[in-house]
Amino acid sequence: MSTTPKATHGLWALSAVRLKLFFREPGSMFWTFGFPLLVTVALGVAFRNQGQAKSPVAVVAGPGAERVRAALAGRPALSARVVDAAEATRELRTGEAALSIEAGRPGAAAPLVFRYDPSRPEALATRRLADDVLQEQAGRRDVVVARDETTVTRGGRYVDWLVPGLLGLQLLNGAMWGAAFNIVNARQRKLLKRLAATPMRRAHYLLSYRVSGLVFVPLQVLVLFLFARVTFGVVIQGSALAVLGLALLGSWAFAGLGLLCASRAQNSETANGLINLITLPMMVFSGVFFSSSRFPAVLQPAIRLLPLSAFNEALRHVANDGASIFTQGVPVAILAGWALVTSVLAVRLFRWS
Amino acid sequence: MEPAILIEGLVKRYGDLAAVDGLDLDVQRGECFGLLGPNGAGKTTTVEILEGLNEPTSGKVEVLGRSWAQEPEELRARIGVALQETRLFDRLTVEETLQTFASFYGDGAAVRVATLLAEMQLEEKRSTWVMRLSGGQRQRLAVALGLVGDPEVLFLDEPTTGLDPQSRRALWDTIEALRRRGKTVVLTTHYMDEAERLCDRIAIVDRGKRIALGTPAELIDRIGGAHLVEITTAPGLPPEALAGVRGVRQARAVGDGLALSIDEPHVALPALLARLAERRVEPTRLVSRTATLDDVFLTLTGRSLRED
Numbered sequence: 001m002s003t004t005p006k007a008t009h010g011l012w013a014l015s016a017v018r019l020k021l022f023f024r025e026p027g028s029m030f031w032t033f034g035f036p037l038l039v040t041v042a043l044g045v046a047f048r049n050q051g052q053a054k055s056p057v058a059v060v061a062g063p064g065a066e067r068v069r070a071a072l073a074g075r076p077a078l079s080a081r082v083v084d085a086a087e088a089t090r091e092l093r094t095g096e097a098a099l100s101i102e103a104g105r106p107g108a109a110a111p112l113v114f115r116y117d118p119s120r121p122e123a124l125a126t127r128r129l130a131d132d133v134l135q136e137q138a139g140r141r142d143v144v145v146a147r148d149e150t151t152v153t154r155g156g157r158y159v160d161w162l163v164p165g166l167l168g169l170q171l172l173n174g175a176m177w178g179a180a181f182n183i184v185n186a187r188q189r190k191l192l193k194r195l196a197a198t199p200m201r202r203a204h205y206l207l208s209y210r211v212s213g214l215v216f217v218p219l220q221v222l223v224l225f226l227f228a229r230v231t232f233g234v235v236i237q238g239s240a241l242a243v244l245g246l247a248l249l250g251s252w253a254f255a256g257l258g259l260l261c262a263s264r265a266q267n268s269e270t271a272n273g274l275i276n277l278i279t280l281p282m283m284v285f286s287g288v289f290f291s292s293s294r295f296p297a298v299l300q301p302a303i304r305l306l307p308l309s310a311f312n313e314a315l316r317h318v319a320n321d322g323a324s325i326f327t328q329g330v331p332v333a334i335l336a337g338w339a340l341v342t343s344v345l346a347v348r349l350f351r352w353s
Numbered sequence: 354m355e356p357a358i359l360i361e362g363l364v365k366r367y368g369d370l371a372a373v374d375g376l377d378l379d380v381q382r383g384e385c386f387g388l389l390g391p392n393g394a395g396k397t398t399t400v401e402i403l404e405g406l407n408e409p410t411s412g413k414v415e416v417l418g419r420s421w422a423q424e425p426e427e428l429r430a431r432i433g434v435a436l437q438e439t440r441l442f443d444r445l446t447v448e449e450t451l452q453t454f455a456s457f458y459g460d461g462a463a464v465r466v467a468t469l470l471a472e473m474q475l476e477e478k479r480s481t482w483v484m485r486l487s488g489g490q491r492q493r494l495a496v497a498l499g500l501v502g503d504p505e506v507l508f509l510d511e512p513t514t515g516l517d518p519q520s521r522r523a524l525w526d527t528i529e530a531l532r533r534r535g536k537t538v539v540l541t542t543h544y545m546d547e548a549e550r551l552c553d554r555i556a557i558v559d560r561g562k563r564i565a566l567g568t569p570a571e572l573i574d575r576i577g578g579a580h581l582v583e584i585t586t587a588p589g590l591p592p593e594a595l596a597g598v599r600g601v602r603q604a605r606a607v608g609d610g611l612a613l614s615i616d617e618p619h620v621a622l623p624a625l626l627a628r629l630a631e632r633r634v635e636p637t638r639l640v641s642r643t644a645t646l647d648d649v650f651l652t653l654t655g656r657s658l659r660e661d
Binding site: 010012013014017020021024025189190191193196197198199200353 | 404405406407426429430432434436438439440441442443444445449452453454456457458482498502
């Protein structure tokens with residue numbers, strides 16, 4: 001007798017289905033692999049270190065304007081142009097100029113007027129620098145001689161900081177749009193009900209999303225970091241294995257959240273809303289594109305508890321600062337907690353129809 | 354051996370609405386049993402309770418002598434299901450879909466994949482993504498998925514709804530072949546011709562209640578004859594005018610004419626024409642046709658099945 005085909009174990013069969021469907025769906029391929037690379041390029045280019053950063057200064061046209069401009073031109077950190085008063089006001093408002101200077105107004109009490117918005121981080125620094133230049137030109141002498149030594153530290157550029165956050169966002173989106181949305185869609189088209197009518201072990205269906213994640217997550221890590229290395233020279237300072245481990249743990253926490261979203265929602269509109277409700281605040285608060293330390297101190301403990309914040313914190317310490325994974329006990333524990341609690345809740349609440 | 358299905362006093366309420374309102378049924382092994390009724394009659398709710406996908410509010414439900422509350426795992430392995438309009442994995446091929454479902458059953462199921470592809474005329478489409486199948490092919494795949502575990506009872510919920518006539522007939526052939534092999538089949542439909550052709554016995558349900566039960570022939574007999582004659586005359590006649598015509602068992606007014614239930618057209622028609630001549634009335638239209646379950650439903654409820 002010839003060999004008979006053997007039934008594959010349900011879990012492996014379902015996991016194979018997940019992988020096949022993923023690689024056959026051009027949309028999911030793009031959002032999972034292509035999109036994060038595009039964001040890396042766009043933001044990496046927009047915020048690249050262009051030698052020294054130059055602060056723009058608008059000098060209001062008038063009798064002393066040209067003298068001020070010439071003095072400031074000697075400083076590489078400043079770029080000064082003479083414009084009329086209305087233009088200077090406009091540039092100050094739009095942020096095109098960090099500072100505007102009006103000099104030598106006849107009959108004025110102060111021969112120099114600095115105008116700036118103190119809530120802009122670079123405005124005050126620009127004002128001090130411009131003031132120094134103009135005071136020195138007028139004859140001020142420094143009492144203490146100081147020398148500047150500047151370096152760009154390894155792993156300290158914006159793009160180095162950005163890439164781990166993008167990986168977190170990518171894993172979160174993968175869990176939400178790739179898994180949660182997919183499950184709700186299967187419920188809406190009654191595929192879940194059909195599966196529930198077979199002897200399929202129900203846990204296997206949910207587990208198949210995690211098993212397939214064991215393939216997707218390492219691929220995502222590899223593609224993103226390899227790309228960032230080739231294009232921007234981003235290097236993982238710590239252990240690559242720790243990065244991979246963190247990515248897997250993070251993906252479990254996000255998948256738990258995704259499953260929770262998907263456990264009851266009856267249609268894709270509801271799922272859409274739930275997913276946005278969860279992902280949008282984390283995109284803002286969890287320090288993907290800018291540091292979450294900018295939020296008030298009173299919010300910090302809550303922000304740190306968010307799964308994406310914990311993931312970004314731990315991953316940046318490992319990938320940017322070269323820290324050992326074993327120093328990241330708190331964020332790792334937060335992630336594990338999220339993974340456990342959300343998974344248990346999701347399985348409890350899950351509806352097959 | 355216990356019956357394939359036993360239902361006693363089944364009730365399913367959704368708030369104030371009783372989708373199933375005290376239903377009794379039994380389905381014997383090897384029987385093809387039809388649940389017939391308009392949309393919203395409670396057919397799908399009943400079948401989903403039988404499939405273990407919905408829970409009854411009250412009443413007794415046994416499938417293969419077992420209850421869903423006690424042995425869900427075992428029952429799932431012994432029944433097969435084709436839900437009403439399930440959409441499967443779009444980008445999986447026909448064969449992959451069958452193999453995936455086969456993996457949920459024992460080792461024997463994987464062997465059946467090849468046989469089922471042939472039986473359901475899906476061999477040519479084995480490598481086609483499910484999203485690229487026609488409606489008829491999709492339904493045949495749904496039936497194949499119901500059969501992959503070699504079930505003792507197969508449930509088909511509205512298997513031919515939305516199919517073109519040719520695909521319907523192809524699916525009927527498939528179901529008839531299953532019936533000949535002695536498979537127990539429970540199917541719901543709101544098509545009379547489908548129930549008439551495929552089922553050994555039929556329960557007609559309306560508003561959650563069973564209003565008739567029997568073989569197609571028995572049910573048709575209940576309206577007083579296997580044939581219907583629709584006749585319009587000039588001038589018009591009241592139904593009483595045809596009382597006592599030989600072979601006419603019942604006459605009632607329908608539209609601007611009359612509908613007559615008769616057993617034997619060759620006896621009734623000459624007598625009918627003789628009566629018309631006697632009354633000096635000309636027939637302007639006369640149609641004789643076989644009575645259908647639709648006529649049964651109309652007689653029982655005063656509504657047509659198609660009013661959905």
